[in-house]
Amino acid sequence: MAAVNARWIVPVAVTAVVVGGGVAASAASDATPDLPEVSAEELLVRVHDAEPTPFSGTVRTVADLGLPDLGALAGGAGGPEAEAQGTDPASVLMRLASGENQLRVWVGGPEQQRVSLLDDFAELDVVRDGDEVWTYSSADDTATRYDLTAIAERAETALAQAQADLEQADPEKAAELARELEAAKAEAEAARAEAQDSPYADLTPTELARTLLADADQTTEVAVGDAQVVAGRDAYTLTATPRDDATLVGTVEVAVDAETGLVLQVEVGARDQADPAFVTGFTDLDLTAPDADVFAFSPPPGTTVVDALEAAEDAAAQAEQDADEPGTAPGATEGDRPDVAEPVVHGEGWSTAVELELPVEELTAAADQARTEAAETATTEESAAPTGDEGNPFAEGDAQDLNPTAMLEQLTTEVDGGRVFSTALLTVLLTDDGRLLVGPVDAATLQSYAG
Numbered sequence: 001m002a003a004v005n006a007r008w009i010v011p012v013a014v015t016a017v018v019v020g021g022g023v024a025a026s027a028a029s030d031a032t033p034d035l036p037e038v039s040a041e042e043l044l045v046r047v048h049d050a051e052p053t054p055f056s057g058t059v060r061t062v063a064d065l066g067l068p069d070l071g072a073l074a075g076g077a078g079g080p081e082a083e084a085q086g087t088d089p090a091s092v093l094m095r096l097a098s099g100e101n102q103l104r105v106w107v108g109g110p111e112q113q114r115v116s117l118l119d120d121f122a123e124l125d126v127v128r129d130g131d132e133v134w135t136y137s138s139a140d141d142t143a144t145r146y147d148l149t150a151i152a153e154r155a156e157t158a159l160a161q162a163q164a165d166l167e168q169a170d171p172e173k174a175a176e177l178a179r180e181l182e183a184a185k186a187e188a189e190a191a192r193a194e195a196q197d198s199p200y201a202d203l204t205p206t207e208l209a210r211t212l213l214a215d216a217d218q219t220t221e222v223a224v225g226d227a228q229v230v231a232g233r234d235a236y237t238l239t240a241t242p243r244d245d246a247t248l249v250g251t252v253e254v255a256v257d258a259e260t261g262l263v264l265q266v267e268v269g270a271r272d273q274a275d276p277a278f279v280t281g282f283t284d285l286d287l288t289a290p291d292a293d294v295f296a297f298s299p300p301p302g303t304t305v306v307d308a309l310e311a312a313e314d315a316a317a318q319a320e321q322d323a324d325e326p327g328t329a330p331g332a333t334e335g336d337r338p339d340v341a342e343p344v345v346h347g348e349g350w351s352t353a354v355e356l357e358l359p360v361e362e363l364t365a366a367a368d369q370a371r372t373e374a375a376e377t378a379t380t381e382e383s384a385a386p387t388g389d390e391g392n393p394f395a396e397g398d399a400q401d402l403n404p405t406a407m408l409e410q411l412t413t414e415v416d417g418g419r420v421f422s423t424a425l426l427t428v429l430l431t432d433d434g435r436l437l438v439g440p441v442d443a444a445t446l447q448s449y450a451g
Contacts, residue, residue, distance in 0.1 A: 033227045033234040035258050040222040043238045043256050050261035054108050054289035057231065057282040061101040064275055065423040106290040114294055129295040136299065143299040144306045151309050219243055219349035230255045230264040231282040247271070247350035248425050248440045255281060262287075270424035277424040346439070346449035353439025353449050358430075415443060417450060 038046075106114040111131075117124040122139035133146040159181075167174035225237035235255040242249055248271050255265035265281025299305050344355040408430075412419035418431040420443045429437040429446040437446045 031229050033229060033258070035227045035234060035236060038224060038236060040224050040238060043224060043236055043254075044222075046261035047238075047254070047256055047263060050263075052110075053260060053262065053287055055262075055285060055287050056104070056106045056290045056294075057285040059103045059105060059281070060283050061103065062279060063097055063099065064273070064277055065097060065425060106294045108290050108292070108295060112290075112292075112295045114290075114297075125297070127295060127297040129297070134297040134299075136297070136303070138300075140304075141300075141302060142304045142306065143297075144308050144311075146308045154309060154313075225253065227258075228255055230257075231285040233264060233285065234258040235264050242350040244350040246347070246441050246445050248427070248442065249350055260287070268425065273424045346437070347441070347445070351439070351441050351445060353437050353441055353446060355449065356436045356438075358434045358436050415447065417447060420446070 102118045104114075104116045104118065106112075112129055114125065114127045122137065124138075125134070125136040127134045127136075131148040133148060134143055135146075136143040163174060163177065166177060219242065221241045221243060223239050223241075225239045228235050228237055235257055238254040238256060240252040240254075242251075250269040250271040250273075252269070253265075253267040254263055256262075257264050264285070265279065267276045267280070268278035270277040346353045346355060408419065412421045412430065415429075418429055421428040421430075422443060425440055427439065427441060427443050427446055429443065429450060431437070431450050435450065437450055439446060439449075
């Protein structure tokens with residue numbers, strides 16, 4: 001078997017959280033069920049071959065990565081209600097990357113899913129029914145509708161127009177682009193065909209387990225642990241332990257439903273931490289199909305409804321208008337945008353890291369603009385009010401005037417050649433020359449990769 005693709009452990013784990021898998025402390029029982037013996041290879045096959053099944057369930061999320069409280073960044077100032085309001089992926093990621101949360105998940109099939117992030121003060125919903133997707137935040141009474149068919153048609157129209165314009169300007173480049181697009185379409189079709197084996201695996205811990213265990217070889221010790229009960233169901237335990245001293249990952253434990261092969265829980269332990277850094281699973285699970293009404297979303301009365309495609313087109317038109325106004329700096333065009341280097345992969349297996357080249361000038365300009373806008377919108381009273389947390393960029397109520405430089409200094413540690421941000425499972429190195437290296441390894445390993 002090939003090497004485990006460990007560089008995606010944390011991104012995939014957090015993605016699984018956002019779409020419903022969750023970082024969870026599941027309802028695992030102390031009882032040890034008496035199950036027939038199986039090998040690790042047999043369990044891997046069961047996970048891969050598990051039949052897609054409609055279900056509903058609850059996930060309680062707990063993340064122990066050693067991160068600061070990111071609530072203010074996720075939702076902005078204004079207390080707990082504001083912390084719950086962001087429905088964009090970045091806000092939800094921040095919310096679920098630390099602390100404890102609870103989600104409800106319903107899956108009716110490949111085109112029917114619903115995930116609700118529950119809160120004492122508010123609720124976030126993502127609902128898909130066919131080609132229609134809704135996101136809803138009760139905290140700010142806003143619902144956004146995505147018409148997947150209309151978005152795809154608009155993208156195809158824009159692409160066709162861009163190809164036609166390019167063909168007139170540079171036929172050789174147009175032909176090259178056409179070949180690249182055909183190759184991309186072929187890859188997309190192959191990925192879609194492969195996904196038919198588990199059309200909604202992204203909504204459960206199964207996808208995380210498959211990613212972590214799909215290619216275990218000599219870099220990983222795979223074994224069968226003690227059986228357990230998760231969400232009231234008997235489960236086998238599959239363990240994967242890296243044989244790589246450089247990785248921060250200690251072990252991965254996967255609870256596999258003894259009857260269906262469905263992954264009920266995934267636990268990711270950090271090498272230098274007693275408690276699990278990630279645990280993802282169900283606290284309760286019902287393997288019957290949810291009612292169709294669950295996926296029929298209607299915004300509550302008084303809700304502000306936004307059409308995502310119309311909002312994007314309006315924003316693009318406004319940006320074009322602003323660029324044409326006298327005294328306004330024109331936006332970047334394809335000709336003057338800086339070239340962005342392809343990501344560089346360092347190491348292998350569990351000690352793999354990815355290096356990205358950052359557009360330093362653009363990021364600096366964006367940070368300066370954000371700081372200026374925040375200062376202009378802050379009132380004199382808010383600026384003068386004592387908080388007792390003047391030195392803390394994450395203090396509640398300070399999200400409007402977060403200082404990017406102070407934030408970076410507080411979150412990171414200065415090292416030779418840059419600054420480092422470390423969690424239990426992941427290290428980020430921002431080099432002085434504008435490169436970003438990320439991987440489940442320690443700072444010294446990233447520094448050696450950076451050269």
